[in-house]
Amino acid sequence: MPGERAGQPVIVITGAGSGLGRVTAGLVAGQGSTVVVLDVDLAAAQETVAELERSGAQASALQADVTDPAAVARAKDAVLAEHGRIDGLVNNAGILTKQVLLSETLEAWQRTLDINVTGYFLCLQAFGGAMADAGSGAIVNIASIGGTRPTIGAGAYCVSKAGVLALTRQAALELGPSGVRVNAVSPGFMKTAMTADRYAVSGLEERRAQMIPLRRIAPLEEVAGVVAFLLTPAAGYVNGEEIVVDGGFVHSTTANVPQPA
Template identity: 35%
Template sequence: MSSAAMSNPEPAGRLVGRRILVTGGGRGIGRAIALALAAEGADLGLVSRSLPDLEVAAKEVRALGRTAVVATMDVTDPDSVEHATDQVVAELGGIDVLVNNSGVITASRLLDTSVAEWDRVMDTNLRGTFLVCRAAGRHLVAQEHGKVINVASHFGLMAASGFSAYCASKAGILHFTKVLALEWARHNVQVNAIAPGYVATDLNTDLREDEARTARIVSRIPARRMAEPREIGPLAVLLASPDSDFMTGSVLVVDGGEAT
């Protein structure tokens, strides 16, 4: 090995050179995924409605030596989705992978669920996934390569009383993932999903502070604990990497066995 090669080593990581758009990338699972992708060499476009959260996550990505651009995006608004996607593509010079992570959850039995509440969940989770896939997918299909990773939930695979809107939206994402996998396979675009179970994030701090409720939830999980956000990141790395080039329409479930 030459002295020049020794002093200027090639960057390491399975995702070096990949440009990845992550929705909801400023907090929770989205932030953990973003950091895992950056650690493997990816450059990131982080989008959500909260610019301060995005700036914090972007600073962490840059500390790993990777590029991070941020843009505000409301996944329920077609114009916002198109504008933010175009901004990220322009600033990164393209896009190779999309991670759809933005989502909301509500808990109420059907007869207590308002139309507004139902629409908020469906618009964010299912409509948002559709809008961002459509915006980013135009670029992926046109260049004849790319990957889409939709973050769903194990509640898309199992029924949970009091979560009708959430379960329906996440089940929709899983089936939508399979349809896109079929449509885009001939364009060398792989579309897969991750279905996490309960993950300990700042978004469910109130739930975890209720010890009795937490104990009931954990008792239903064979692993007897919630996941940590860092446990979701490696799955996104796999689905974003060349290691999954022959994998499409699949769902990776990480829920400690709850939906088994």
């Protein structure tokens, strides 16, 4: 595979102290990579690393707020100092603000864009820059079906995820010549800390599942599997793509159109 480097790959996963990032860390480690678990919550990152080490994987934890350029630069230096290389980045750390546009505060709007878009940009620049210097690598940006489908009550979030998709295409074009692929994965509905309050509502999971052709909320492993695949040489010619992993939900709008009996 052109640009592939020999030896054990080192993959940085942001927000891997929880949810999709933690499950992705497990799958990526299982593929034989060293995983760097980066999170603003150091205790959560260390818990993920302890889990990975119990299964015999190589992993390390780093504390950084992805919106802080100096912290991200320090994290990049720390990875290179400890592991000597960076082969992959999963931009996954994100927040969901639950408000309609007319009631959204400027503070929440800016915080959402800062973490979900600028945070991805800063990590892409730091870790992606190291990969470009080495002449190979892969970046997976976690977007959302909200990036192309507006969702009432998640305005800032959906705008931020549209930004992630644009960032993905832009970076694919600019980093491709350096051997670095950039793709996006857009999950549908998942049950994590981010959405726990919604699924605490009795019957909501079942009602949502009924709207999805596969009739179930996305298991984190089945989203993480696609992320892990995009990091491998098997996806070596995939660049600038969005892969939607939602059980077919975005294709289901006509299922709700009234039909004559």
